[in-house]
Amino acid sequence: MTQLLYLSSSPRGSASYSNKIAARVLDALREAHPGASVIERDLSREPLQHLNEDFTAALATPEEHRSPAQKMWIAKADALIDELFAADIVVIGVAMINFSIPSTLKTWIDHISRAGRTFRYNSEGKPQGLLNGKRVIVVHAKGGVYSEEQSRPFDFVTPYLRHVLGFLGMQDVQVIDVEGTVLGEEAVAKALHRGNECAHAVVAQFENAA
Ligand SMILES: Cc1cc2nc3c(=O)[nH]c(=O)nc-3n(C[C@H](O)[C@H](O)[C@H](O)COP(=O)(O)O)c2cc1C
Incomplete structure (x- = not known):
């Protein structure tokens, strides 16, 4: 049975666009993997403690x-690591906050x-x-436009996530x-339309490659 792990990190709750498009990604994945089990971890509503x-x-x-106290920390981090190892596909919803990832997602990475x-x-x-062997889909919502040459260097979300996920062995990142x-x-309408289309296209591409 396929195991999906969904991490959401937007601090904007029900207003979040990354959460909206990530939900479409999960729908498409559930369709492609009937019976898949999904673990959802909302890092904003239930934040992890910063490292100390x-x-x-x-x-x-x-x-x-x-x-x-030390044992408690390691047990918590071990549980998160076990959860990640068990996942075949990881979906990460991320909001750009001050040019980077939300601190809640960073704290999960630290764990x-x-x-x-x-x-x-x-x-x-x-x-x-x-x-190794995991597929990762990142849904990245941002207020500005960073797909143009002049603004691309200021998107620290995508390069950072690709680097750290790759460092940990997760190279297959869309x-x-x-x-x-x-x-x-x-x-917004344009961004959501494009996001919805991409959600289906990315999952279809994953499934064809699998
Ligand atoms: C505290 C805060 C900081 C933000 N910083 C940036 C930023 O640096 N660059 C940007 O383009 N948008 C920024 N935004 C806008 C968000 O990236 C935008 O609202 C995006 O849609 C958030 O993702 P979400 O819709 O999933 O919550 C910021 C929003 C908030 C609330």
């Missing part, structure tokens, strides 16, 4: 010497990026991602852009 000294110290402390579990360094000291969402009704 207990967590960073726990990473450097052998299990048997960890304090109760699941762990040397020895989700990446390691090989004998030549090169990093090797361990989360990005659906929903852009210009603060530029008025017409721009």
Whole structure:
């Protein structure tokens, strides 16, 4: 049975366009994988705790010497890592916030990026991602337009996500852009229309390649 993991991160709740288009992606995936099980994790409504000294110290402390607080941190992060390993397809809804990803999504990345579990360094000291064989669909909503040459360098969302996901072994990443969402009704209608079309096209492309 196909396992889907859906992470949403927009702080705008029901007004979110990334959530709207991600819902279309999930519909298309459910259609292509009848009976698929979906785990939804709303990182904005139920945010994870920012990393602190207990967590960073726990990473450097052998299990048997960890304090109760350190054990709690590692258990939480381990559960998130297990959930990610179990997923065949990961859908990430992301809102551009101050040119980058929401801090809630960054905190999830901070929890699941762990040397020895989700990446390691090989004998030549090169990093090797361990989360292999997954397909990832990112739905990225942003107020401005970043598909043009002049503004593209200021989109730090897509390059960062591609880099960190690839570093962890997730190379098969498709990005659906929903852009210009603060530029008025017409721009929003256009962005949503394009986003809906892309949702179906991206899933169809994935299924053909599988
Ligand atoms: C606090 C805040 C910061 C934002 N920063 C940016 C930004 O740097 N660049 C941009 O193009 N849009 C920015 N926006 C607009 C959002 O990217 C836009 O509303 C987008 O649709 C958010 O995704 P969502 O619809 O899934 O919530 C910002 C919005 C908020 C609320």
